[in-house]
Amino acid sequence: MQMDIKHTPDYIFEVSWEVCNKVGGIYTVLSTRANSLHKLYKDHIIFIGPDLWVEKESPWFTEDPDLFSEWKDYAYRNQQLQIRIGRWSVPGNPIVFLIKFEKFFEIKDNIYAQMWTDFGVDSLFGYGDYHEACMFAYASGVVIESFYRYYKLEALNVIAHFNEWMTGMGALYIKKNIPKVATVFTTHATTVGRSIAGNNLPLYNHLKQYNGDQMARQLNVVAKHSVEKRTAQNVDCFTTVSDITAQECTQFLQRQPDVVTPNGFEKDFIPKGIAYKRSRKKARQILLNVAEKVLVHEVQRDALLIAISGRYEYRNKGIDVFIDAMNILRKTPQLAKDVIAFIMVPAWIKGPRADLVERLNDRVLSPSTSSMCPFVTHELVEPDHDLIMNQLRHLGFCNSENDRLKVIFVPSYLNGNDGVFNVSYYDLLVGMDLTVFPSYYEPWGYTPHESVAFSVPTITTTLSGFGSWAKKMGDKEGINDGVQVIHRDDYNTNEVSKEIADVVFDFSLKSPEQIAILQKCALAVADISDWNHFIVYYQEAYFNALHNSFVRLSKPHKLQNE
Template identity: 40%
Template sequence: MDENQNRYLFECSWEVCNKVGGIYTVISSKIREAMKVFGENYYLLGPDFKTNLDFEETDEECWNKIREGAAIKDLPCRFGRWRIPGEPKVILVNFSVKYNKDQLLYRMWEDYGVDSIAGGWDYTEPVMFSYACGEVIETIYNLLVRPQGGTAVAQFHEWMTGAGLLFLKKAIPEIGTVFTTHATILGRTLAGSGMDIYASMDHISPMREANAHNITAKYSMEAAAAREAGCLTTVSDITALEAKNFLGRYPEMITPNGLDVEQIPNLVQDRRPALRSRMRLLKAACRFLKKDLPSDTRIIAVSGRYEFHNKGIDVFLDALGRLEKEMKSDQSILVYLFVLGGHTDLIPALQSDYAKGETGTPPDLHAPLTL
């Protein structure tokens, strides 16, 4: 028998099939490596927003027992595959009607001392989601893992999934639990407000600062998950110091983020995809600016979560200001900020131009260029 046949890994994140920030890339880029070890015993759980574009619902036999078990527990889920290399199993969990919010938050307080009193909807929603994920994992464990004498580990990313870890800790303590923090909620908040947390970390009172920045509930959930997890991990040594000072526990493992280099196209061998993408970027800019751009326009881009200071957007803009002063009159630079900011559509004027097909002169695909 394959030694991995009875080993299961469950991975829970707000960003499974839901692109918000870097955790989406962290998880999606390691899929093939995870599947080499766990194969079809690898399950990812994410929130069901009905708009998960890279998720495809499937009617595979492997879902029959799980679908029935989830239905018995009144856990609305969609079962399918994440359409990325490796195509892992994914369960999207609907949590909107399952729980009485007040009862659930009281349970978290009673069992683990999680202080949810000041938490708004941006706190309550992830708590309900992750708690439901815990119940789904429990269902699969009782249906597939326990009857076969198997073992299971459940990994939870960030405070948004802490309630699921706490549920499993009490309901099925034999499941190994891993809590991974990519950046503590307190560290992220303080850095975003302009504080140099690494220069003053030893002098920061976590609870006082959490209260001052209105993140008491999120901080309390994160601290409880870090304390109760079977294993705490962070993605860097510097984040490990955050965890030690803000959460009271130094991680057992540092798990640096990596890249699946086999999925990065070799643009030296074939320049056509890059040229096509470049042309689309220039054409979009022509439409928006209502002017022609030279074919040798340099394109610069930055991307990331919309955190002005933490992601260096302020540094990027300052550098562009300096660059503009040093540019020659015949130089042209196009800058894109690929930053999600809660927008749902194109601005009306730009949308109208796309519909009418109005644009400046399309750039020459074969002209000299600098990427």
Template identity: 50%
Template sequence: MDKTPAIPQVDLLFEVSWEVCNKIGGIYTVLSTKAKTLQKQFKDKTIFIGPDVWTTDTPSPWFSECKITGLSDWALNAKLPEGVSVRVGRWEIPGRPIAVLVKFDGMYAVKDEFYGEMWKRFGVDSLHAYGDYDEGCAFAHASGVVIESIIKSGFGQPVQPAGKRGRKKQTRIVAHFDEWTTGMGLLYVRWKLPKVGTVFTTHATSIGRSICGNNKPLYDYLDGYNGDQMARELNMEAKHSLEKAAAHAADSFTTVSEITARECEQLLERRPDVVTPNGFEKNFVPAAAKLPAASKAARDKMLSVASALTGKKIDPNSFIVITSGRCEYRNKGLDLFLDVCDELKRCKPARNIIAFVMVPAWPKEARADLAERLGTLEKAPLVNDEAPLNDPVITHWLNNPESDAVNCRMHQLGFTEIDPRVEVIYVPCYLNGTDGIFNMSYYDLLPGADATVFPSYYEPWGYTPLESVAFGVPTVTTSLSGFGQWVLESFENYFDECGVNVIGRGDSNYRSVVENIAHSLEYLTEAGEKETKKIHKAAMNTASEAAWSKFIRYYDTAYQQAIEKASRRKLSDAD
């Protein structure tokens, strides 16, 4: 086992991400759960920097503006470029770290000049930029300017004692940037602040994700791919160029799993210095004494929705299985999950199966007919079967039903024809407790499941299966996910040993993966009470092994690397 590094001596740590106080995807989970451990290690020496994309009418629900001694005074007097402003406060998550939100509109005015400078110094080719490139770069540039201003103000840095003679002690400052969207900020810091150690984390390479999203095989041919060539082919030149430049300029380059490390080495042409697996905190998991009640409430709600859609009395012993995550049909394995549900019709599960696809898509509105029938069922459960609702496989109407891949595949496989052995229900909205049908958050519904399945094709880490086992819900995932690889390295690959079954997946075994996952679920439907309790306990133990308190050491290594490299750098590097 690796020797646990000492906590690095950091005077000031910045972490920059588009998802600071801005809940969009998995990186929000990474940072918001890691923050508590960073606060424990560094107290208020950590400053998270995120985009100020909020207004008075739509404020961030995760940010509270408040006075931070020293930093609020800096914000009041900071001479930032015109159009760039900041708000200082706390990120309302466990640990309540300091957060600075940056209004970055002023950077658009100097965009072309800045892009030219980045081309000259780091070879970043922004010529073919489109989409969200300019927005990400404007935020990153402004974040770099803010970091420079904070450092020059002296905030959080040790003061040389009065009358102390001799050489001034080197200040140990680390600036950590997440994803290509912050790459310009890292390059700005390397240019303007050579004594600041820099860390760059790619949670998924932009070109690797694009290769998969364009239905090209990534793994069988990885050794033959050239990142620059593929970027030209897939019109990803600007993002790829920026990400590659940031990876090479960083003092410490990290990624979240070994599978993504190989991807970085091939496509970005730099092997990450440290693999930093994603941990989390169990703050959202109910206490053990409350979990049974939470599970029952979730099951009752999901069974009621299934009954209302189909018009059938649902067996209360039905086996509930969930898949969820970002709406990436192939990358997240949604195609495979639906084929697993179809395969289960040909298996012999011991219990009827209700499968929920909880993936935010492009919802139009909650179904009024479904909400009405649910209200009726709450007053009086079904005595006799009724006619199913029209299109009884979806809870919210879509804006684009004809082009939604999940919706189309469900109809193609015939799930609209009610089969009590396997029913599939599509929940295409964000479950935040106000969706109009469930009115429960995803975390409120998760403990009601008997199992989850995340058959990912492209998954650098994979929080969804980790969240599942935190609730004691067994999960099936694949060897192409970082989490799946970690399980294979850390445990015996059996439900009763770790609560997880990792299925080997590659570019050429789709059908066998479908069959193997179907058999895994069939096994779980047959598990008795004693075996189910053992699996539940094993799942929760696995989650405990993935706590940030155990994984933060990898970031400590990265911070120490960055500090050591920066200390050896000459000031002339900024010329």
């Protein structure tokens, strides 16, 4: 199919729970992609998110009472729709509708009954966040329909794009009530796949043997899986973020994605040239200073700084493998350079360690008074039940002055106000020499992606979306192109740990000149994985959705409920 004006969208509505609501990785996807979409479609790209802000305003939303004010008043008077309209405070500043959805709880049972009748969505066993998400999704469909009819968009090419199972009922509402609107559904991870991985069951080696509906019952995620599956099967274009997740979708949702839409990165804010060198130097100084105050002894100025970061998903993010790899490296007698391995994973904390803050302020290496020393930067609420701390103790890490390799656990969000580093994660990432993300379940993987964008070479696995993308792009053997993609499956964790240890050891032997070359190679990977290169996949999805909607409209109208 060749793209033409007939398949160019005039309006795009994109719905997500994470619009102006920074709770996970999808926020990064949407907020960084917004700039590229706004350049293409101007103010005809409109994002829709939940209005959850009561006590305080969203720091990412700026209200504009003049935008679509007549329709907003009409929708409130005639449909009791509570909508706030403004701009998302991200590059591109796209238009945003934030909607209240509480009123739909009054008719929740009727909505679920209709979704069952029309599409076979089984909400009977929905619990927890299922109801809140589905009421928001349904409300978003009603809002889109209201806007569509008020501004008489029937003659235009309109696309409604929904992200994750949480917004699926919105897509189904649109299909039934305004079938001329072309629908797109993107799943960033399947409910069943994430549940299998989260329950420590082998996902990949046995993928073809799993039945999605059966596993949903076994893992108690029937409702979420049901709405996700029915949405995937009913939209005009179904997409996911990586080849690895596409395999899950095909198996569990019984529809192969029409387009894989990899996650790009907006790297305009990353310093360049002299500014980059200054940022890197400052970051290293901060990291080394905190390391010395945690360890209560000096470390080499040219120590190799490596890190793992992300959500505290001990197995899925490969934190267990990372620690095991560091243990292997710690016992390598040939290691001739200090290596400081930072585990930057937010956990349940009381706050910064008082004795550490005192040492940082005094700029002296006074003795430690923390029972958790010498590993953590912040006091954990339940240190005896923390998986990372327990594994470090179990393996015999002690961070003594004689050890070449030290591990420092940073269990705080690095938002610039953590009490120890007091700079953002990105302001520390730029100071790293190498990052390691040996993920087991990672539909995309922004952490290695961000790493190469900051010119930091990275290690990831074939089970991450970014890793599978890099492999497909012709990832070279080893880390000589700035990215090392290690083969990982359900049963080779020991081999992965050993390979990571070998790579880090080899990296420790490289000269500053060799590392500088690898940093340039890493940046080259980032240069072909930004939104300037990846936005075309979304254009392809819009094209497919409009094409398929034209085909659908030429046939007798029916709803898919099998």
